[in-house]
Amino acid sequence: MQLTDDWQPSASLDVLQQRAALFQTIRSFFQHRCVLEVDTPILGRFGVTDLHLENLETSLSHFPHQRFQLQTSPEYAMKRLLAAHGQSIYQLGKVFRDDEAGRFHNPEFTMLEWYRVGFTMQDLIDEVVCLLHSVLGDLIVQQSTYQALFEKHLNIDPLTISVKDLQARLMYDERIADLVERETDKDTLLQLAMALVIEPQLDKSQITIVHRFPASQAALAQLDVENPRVALRFEVYVGGIELANGYQELTDATQQQVRFEHDNRLRQQFGKSEKPADFRLIDALNSEMPECAGVALGFDRLLMLVTGVSDIRQVLPFGIACA
Amino acid sequence: MANYSTNEFKAGLKIMQDGEPCNIIDNEVVKPGKGQAFNRVKIRKLISGKVVEKTFKSGDSVEGADVVDMELSYLYNDGEFWHFMNNESFEQLAADAKAVGDSTKWLVEQDTCTLTLWNGNPIAVTPPNFVELEIVETDPGLKGDTAGTGGKPATLSTGAVVRVPLFVQTGEVVKVDTRSGEYVSRVQK
Numbered sequence: 001m002q003l004t005d006d007w008q009p010s011a012s013l014d015v016l017q018q019r020a021a022l023f024q025t026i027r028s029f030f031q032h033r034c035v036l037e038v039d040t041p042i043l044g045r046f047g048v049t050d051l052h053l054e055n056l057e058t059s060l061s062h063f064p065h066q067r068f069q070l071q072t073s074p075e076y077a078m079k080r081l082l083a084a085h086g087q088s089i090y091q092l093g094k095v096f097r098d099d100e101a102g103r104f105h106n107p108e109f110t111m112l113e114w115y116r117v118g119f120t121m122q123d124l125i126d127e128v129v130c131l132l133h134s135v136l137g138d139l140i141v142q143q144s145t146y147q148a149l150f151e152k153h154l155n156i157d158p159l160t161i162s163v164k165d166l167q168a169r170l171m172y173d174e175r176i177a178d179l180v181e182r183e184t185d186k187d188t189l190l191q192l193a194m195a196l197v198i199e200p201q202l203d204k205s206q207i208t209i210v211h212r213f214p215a216s217q218a219a220l221a222q223l224d225v226e227n228p229r230v231a232l233r234f235e236v237y238v239g240g241i242e243l244a245n246g247y248q249e250l251t252d253a254t255q256q257q258v259r260f261e262h263d264n265r266l267r268q269q270f271g272k273s274e275k276p277a278d279f280r281l282i283d284a285l286n287s288e289m290p291e292c293a294g295v296a297l298g299f300d301r302l303l304m305l306v307t308g309v310s311d312i313r314q315v316l317p318f319g320i321a322c323a
Numbered sequence: 324m325a326n327y328s329t330n331e332f333k334a335g336l337k338i339m340q341d342g343e344p345c346n347i348i349d350n351e352v353v354k355p356g357k358g359q360a361f362n363r364v365k366i367r368k369l370i371s372g373k374v375v376e377k378t379f380k381s382g383d384s385v386e387g388a389d390v391v392d393m394e395l396s397y398l399y400n401d402g403e404f405w406h407f408m409n410n411e412s413f414e415q416l417a418a419d420a421k422a423v424g425d426s427t428k429w430l431v432e433q434d435t436c437t438l439t440l441w442n443g444n445p446i447a448v449t450p451p452n453f454v455e456l457e458i459v460e461t462d463p464g465l466k467g468d469t470a471g472t473g474g475k476p477a478t479l480s481t482g483a484v485v486r487v488p489l490f491v492q493t494g495e496v497v498k499v500d501t502r503s504g505e506y507v508s509r510v511q512k
Contacts (some may be wrong), residue, residue, distance in 0.1 A: 002333075052358055100330065102352040102383065158425065175363070175376040178340075188380070191358035196378060219357050235356075245356045296356075 004321045010313040015135050018307055019315060022135065022299070026092060026112060026254060029131055035088045035114060039182075040077035040316040042094060043068050046278035048076075048217065049263035051270060054098035056107070070096035073296055074113055075220070076281045080116055082292060090114035092299065098293070101320045103311050104241060108320065110299035111224035117290045121232045121248040125209055125295035128236055131297075132207055136238065136305055143209040146230070155200045158190055159214055159229050166190070173197060199237065210238040220259065221247035236297070239305050246295030253285035326384040329362040337369075337390040344369045344388035344441045352381060353359050354418045369439060370421075390446075393438050397430045405430065405448070407438060418445035426450050428483035429501040453506060455510050456480050457496050463485065474506075 009010040011019070030037065047055030047069035055069040063078055071077070072090050097112045114122055129141050150158040156169055163186050170189065176196055183189055202208045210232035215223055218231030232248035250256055260277035267274055305313040313319030327338060333348040339345070344419040345366040354360035360381035367374050369390065373405060379385065395407035404417035405427070416438065423430070428448035430436070439447040462476035474486040477497070484497055487506045498507040 050357065052355075052360065099354055100352045102354075105352060176378045179361075179378045179380065183380070188359045190359060191355055192378070195353045195355050195358070195361060196363065202398060217357065242356060298356075 001321055004012050004233070006322055008322070010054065010319040010322055011315055011317055014317055015173065015277065015303070015307050015309070016044065016163070016317065019303055022303055023092065024307060025135060026131070026299075029134060030114065033088075033127075035090050035116070038078065038081060038089045038091050039093055040071075040074045040091060042071050042096070044071055044077065046071070046076065046280075047275055048072050048213060048261050049267070049277060050158045051263060051266045052106040053274075054096050056096045066224075070190045072097050073111060075294070075296070076278050078113065078115055078249045078291070079281060080284040082117065083287050083289040086117055087114045087289065088114070088292075094183070104301065104304075106312050106316060106320050109312075109316075111296055112299045112302075113294065113296040115249070115292050115294035117292045121211065121234060121246070121293050123236055124246055124295055125211065128246065128295055128297070129209075132236075132238065132243075132302075135302065136207075139238070141207045141209065142203065143211065146210055146214065146309050147212065149195070149198060149210055153201055154193060163189065166193075170197070172178070187214070190217070194281045199242070200240065202237050206238075210235045210237070213300040218250075219245075219247065220256070222250050234295075241301050241305065242298075243301055243305075244295050244297035249292050250285050250295050251285055251289040251291060252284050253289075256285050257282055324387045324389045327387050329379050329381045332362055332364060337388040338366070339386040339388045340366060340368070340375075340480065343371065344390045344446070346390075349466050353380070369441065372424075382473065388441065389443075390439060390441050393440060394435050395438050396433055396435050399432065400427075400430070407445075407448075410435075416440075416445060418448055422446050423448045427499075428479075429454050429480065429499075429512065430479045444474065452502060453498055453502060453507065454501055455496050455498050458482065458487070458491065458493050461493050463492065477506075 053072045054218050055072055057067050057069055059067055073095050078089060078091060089111050094108055094110050099107055101107060107311050147157060147159055150156055154169060163184055166189050167180050170193055171177050176192060212224060212230040213227055213233040215231050218233060221231040221233035224230050224232050234246050235242060236244040264274040300315050304312060307315060309315060327336060332347055333375055334345045334347055334349060337344055339394060341432050344485040345364055345368050347364055349365040351363045352360055353363055362379045362381055364377050395409055398406040398408050404419060405423050406415055406417050408415045426448045431454050434451050434454060438445045456479040458477045459480050462475050476484050477487040485504060485506050487497060491497060491509060496510040500507055500512050
C-alpha cells in the first residue's frame with residue numbers, strides 16, 4: 001500500500017455516523033448485561049509471544065532501559081483485572097499490529113474484547129450471536145467443529161492427517177500448489193487450507209461459528225477435557241470476513257508458562273526473535289483467576305458488514321495511508 | 324537480479340515464476356487473526372501471456388525478473404525478424420515472431436511501439452493504442468450485412484481484418500484501436 005498526501009478523510013460522513021452509532025449500540029448492549037467497561041493501557045512493558053503477531057515497539061525517555069510495546073490486544077491486562085476483581089469486563093479500544101495493510105487490515109484498529117466470568121465457551125458463543133443479531137439483523141447461525149468443517153469441505157480429518165497426505169490433498173488446488181509442495185509445517189498448511197480454500201466457501205449470508213480448533217492452535221484456550229486433541233477456541237465468520245476469536249480461557253498459570261515457552265520455541269524455529277513472557281500475567285493466574293470465557297471482535301470489520309463497504313479504509317476516519 | 328519480499332509486492336512488480344518472467348497484477352494479504360499470513364497474488368506470465376494465481380507465505384522472498392519496457396520505432400520485417408530502432412541511440416533490436424505475436428498486424432513503419440525486454444531480449448511487442456492503415460480490400464457496395472450490427476469486413480494493408488461502416492471504401496485510410504481491434508474513424512489523407 002502506498003502512502004498518500006491527500007488530506008481528505010477515508011470514510012464518508014454517513015459511515016462516520018454509523019460508526020458512532022455502533023459504538024453506542026455496543027456500549028448499551030453491555031450496560032444492559034452489567035458488564036463493566038474498562039480501558040487498559042495501550043502502551044505496556046510486555047508484548048505477546050504469539051508466533052504470528054508482532055507488536056510495535058517504542059521507548060520512553062523516562063525509562064531509558066526499557067522498550068515499550070503497543071498492545072496487539074488488551075488480553076493480558078484484562079486478565080489481570082479479572083484475577084483481581086472477578087468481574088465481567090469489556091473494552092472498546094485501539095490496538096496495533098505490525099501487519100501489512102490491506103482490504104481487511106489496518107495496522108491500527110479498534111477491538112471489542114470482552115470476558116465473561118462463569119461463562120462456558122458455548123455461553124459466550126451465544127452472547128456473540130446475540131450481539132451480532134442486534135447489529136446485523138437475524139442472520140442464520142451455522143456452528144461446526146473445526147474437524148467437521150474440514151471433513152465437509154476437504155474430506156479430511158485435520159486432527160489425524162499426516163503432513164504428506166495433507167500436502168497431497170491440497171496439491172490439487174493450483175493456486176496454492178507451489179506453496180504446499182515446499183511447506184512442511186502442518187499448522188501452516190491447515191491455516192492455508194482454512195484461509196484460502198474453506199473460508200471463501202462459507203455461506204456469506206450466515207454467521208458461521210467454527211469451534212474446537214486443533215490443540216496445536218489453542219493460543220490461550222483451554223484444551224477440551226473430553227478430547228484434548230482440540231482446544232476450546234472458536235472463530236466467527238460473517239460475509240467472508242473473519243470477525244472474532246474467542247476462548248474458554250486458560251486459567252492455569254503453569255499451563256500458561258508452558259504456552260509462552262512453546263511460543264518462543266516456535267518463534268526461534270521460524271527465525272523470529274524471542275519475546276519476554278509477561279510474568280505479571282502468570283502471577284495473576286496464580287492468584288484467584290476465575291473460570292471465564294473471552295472473545296475479541298474486530299470493530300472496524302463489523303462496521304464493514306453494517307455499511308456494506310469492501311475496504312476497511314472506508315470505515316476508518318483515516319486509514320493508515322493517510323494517517 | 325534482486326529478490327523481493329512479499330512486503331514489496333504490488334501491481335506492476337516483475338518476478339520470476341515457473342522459470343518465466345511475470346508481472347504482478349494484483350496482490351492481496353490474507354491474514355488469519357491467529358495464524359500465518361499469506362499473499363494471494365494474481366500474475367501474468369509475460370511469455371505465455373497466461374494469467375495465474377499464486378500464493379506465498381508473507382515474509383517469503385521471490386526472485387525478481389529483469390524486465391524493462393522500451394519505446395522503439397518499428398523499421399521493417401526481413402521475413403524472420405521484426406526490426407526496431409531506439410530513436411535516441413539509433414541502436415537496433417530484432418524481435419522474433421514469438422515476441423511479436425498478434426501485434427504483427429498492427430505494425431506500421433515509423434510507429435512507436437513498446438518492447439518488453441527480459442534480460443535484454445524482446446519478449447513482447449505492444450503496438451500504439453491507435454494505428455492508421457489503408458484498406459486494401461472491402462466490399463464496394465452498400466449490400467451485405469445491414470441487419471443490425473452494420474458494417475462490413477475490410478482487409479488492411481498489414482493483413483488485419485476489421486469491421487468498418489458501409490460507406491468506407493478501398494484505398495481509404497482508417498484509424499483503428501489496436502486494443503480492441505475496432506474501427507475508430509476515417510483519416511483524411
